[in-house]
Amino acid sequence: MIEVYAPASIGNFAVGFDALGAALAPIDGSLLGDVAVVSAAPSDEFVCSGEYAHKLPSDPSENLAYQCLVHFRAHVAPEMSSVKLELKKNLPIGSGLGSSACSVVATFAALDKFADTNLSQVELIELMADFEAIVSGGRHYDNITPCYLGGLQLTGDLIPDKSIALPVDENWYYVAAFPGFSLNTAKARSVLPKELSMHAGVEFAQRLSAFSSLLLTQRFDDALSIMQDDIAEPYRAPLITGFSEAKANLPALGAEVVSISGAGPTLFTVCKTLEAAKQCASWLENNYINEQGFCHICKLDNDGTRQLTVL
Numbered sequence: 509m510i511e512v513y514a515p516a517s518i519g520n521f522a523v524g525f526d527a528l529g530a531a532l533a534p535i536d537g538s539l540l541g542d543v544a545v546v547s548a549a550p551s552d553e554f555v556c557s558g559e560y561a562h563k564l565p566s567d568p569s570e571n572l573a574y575q576c577l578v579h580f581r582a583h584v585a586p587e588m589s590s591v592k593l594e595l596k597k598n599l600p601i602g603s604g605l606g607s608s609a610c611s612v613v614a615t616f617a618a619l620d621k622f623a624d625t626n627l628s629q630v631e632l633i634e635l636m637a638d639f640e641a642i643v644s645g646g647r648h649y650d651n652i653t654p655c656y657l658g659g660l661q662l663t664g665d666l667i668p669d670k671s672i673a674l675p676v677d678e679n680w681y682y683v684a685a686f687p688g689f690s691l692n693t694a695k696a697r698s699v700l701p702k703e704l705s706m707h708a709g710v711e712f713a714q715r716l717s718a719f720s721s722l723l724l725t726q727r728f729d730d731a732l733s734i735m736q737d738d739i740a741e742p743y744r745a746p747l748i749t750g751f752s753e754a755k756a757n758l759p760a761l762g763a764e765v766v767s768i769s770g771a772g773p774t775l776f777t778v779c780k781t782l783e784a785a786k787q788c789a790s791w792l793e794n795n796y797i798n799e800q801g802f803c804h805i806c807k808l809d810n811d812g813t814r815q816l817t818v819l
């Protein structure tokens with residue numbers, strides 16, 4: 509039996525629409541992500557369990573994890589023995605935490621291990637991105653690569669091996685608050701402008717390249733000072749009840765940055781101290797999330813996707 513965990517991620521990371529993403533590790537040690545379990549079975553079987561399983565279509569053929577298994581058997585490992593695939597769906601759907609990426613990454617990584625297919629990093633990432641693209645309304649790597657590789661990843665087709673890890677200040681904390689309602693990624697992509705002006709394109713390129721260079725040269729405060737999303741946040745904020753109020757209130761509590769995680773509605777902050785992160789988390793718990801929501805103070809998950817059990 510192979511049991512693989514894949515962590516939640518913050519797509520875009522404010523300055524890198526579709527190109528920058530970070531994997532999350534709650535500081536209380538809890539696992540925030542999906543788990544795929546693959547074991548030998550008399551015939552192929554799929555089970556979806558976990559807190560959010562009931563939010564997914566009951567027909568397995570509509571579940572991305574099952575679709576990954578069907579594809580893997582047909583095109584990657586036709587000789588693989590029959591398996592039972594269990595997806596433990598621990599992340600809410602349409603949350604902005606890379607939920608669909610999490611299922612796809614955990615499943616392909618588990619199947620690759622179980623079948624001993626040893627796909628290369630690029631082969632796996634491409635396969636994973638193909639499947640996440642089925643539901644998200646656009647092919648992007650900014651959930652897939654941090655989820656798979658961990659850390660903060662600058663990612664895309666132009667980048668050798670699809671991804672480059674960027675350093676962050678080890679003192680930074682990230683507060684991720686899921687308000688408890690869903691926002692479909694494809695819908696949140698459909699509200700974005702189809703074209704950018706020359707000015708906006710130049711500014712986006714300048715901001716992302718400067719941010720990456722500043723991180724690589726350990727100028728972390730300078731990086732934080734330009735961490736702002738002009739590409740997606742202005743169009744998506746009106747879809748997220750409570751976001752504007754949070755953005756207005758959290759800086760006074762110590763948030764250096766307040767932005768949308770992925771397509772939302774999860775909001776994230778970057779804080780320089782644990783004290784500030786706790787204050788932001790407390791405000792978000794009281795003002796942003798409902799009974800179905802949650803809030804975690806996190807560091808980056810530098811391990812990414814990993815095996816929990818091998819039997």
Ligand SMILES: Nc1ncnc2c1ncn2[C@@H]1O[C@H](COP(=O)(O)OP(=O)(O)O)[C@@H](O)[C@H]1O
Pocket residue numbers: 563564565570571572573595600601602603604605606607608609611612643644691692693694770771
């Ligand atoms: N295993 C899965 N995990 C998440 N979503 C899935 C899965 N299988 C199918 N889906 C469908 O994919 C869509 C995912 O929605 P999306 O807004 O892209 O979620 P997220 O942004 O959280 O990844 C939903 O319609 C959901 O029913």
Ligand SMILES: N[C@@H](CCOP(=O)(O)O)C(=O)O
Pocket residue numbers: 519520525526527603604605606607608644648650651693696697740769770771772
């Ligand atoms: N770059 C994508 C990220 C979507 O992340 P998700 O967690 O909402 O699926 C986008 O902004 O659309």
